[in-house]
Amino acid sequence: MDNYGESIYDKNNNLIGYKTNNDEFVTISTYYNENNLLCNKVSVKDFDESSLSFNGNYLISWIDTKIENGFVREYNKNKYYYDKDNNLINFETIKKCLPFPLSKKDTTLN
Secondary structure, three states: OOOOOOEEEOOOOOEEEEEEEOOEEEEEEEEEOOOOOEEEEEEEEEEEOOOOEEEEEEEEEEEEEEEOOEEEEEEOOEEEEEEOOOOEEEEEOOOOOOOOOOOOOOOOOO
C-alpha cells in the first residue's frame, strides 16, 4: 500500500478511507443535517495498516455543507464560505470578549 490517494477497504469490501501518507488516512461520512442540507464530515485519522483499523486519534476534522451558491466549511468553530468555483468568499469567527470589570460604588452619604 504505497500509493497515496488509494482507497482502503475493510475485510467486507466496504470503503473506510483514503491513504494520504504511510500512517494517515482520510474518512468521509455523508449525511443530511437538520435543515436537509447535504453534509460531508471529513476526518484525518491515524491508521494501522496491519489490522485495517483506525486507532481513534483524530488529527483534523471538518464539516462541509452544500449550500445554493457553493458550500460552507466548519472548522475549529469558524465558518468559511466558498463559491461554486471553490473560492473563499466570506469568513465567520466567534470572538470571546472578556467581561468588563465591575466595581461596587460607595453610595453612602458624606
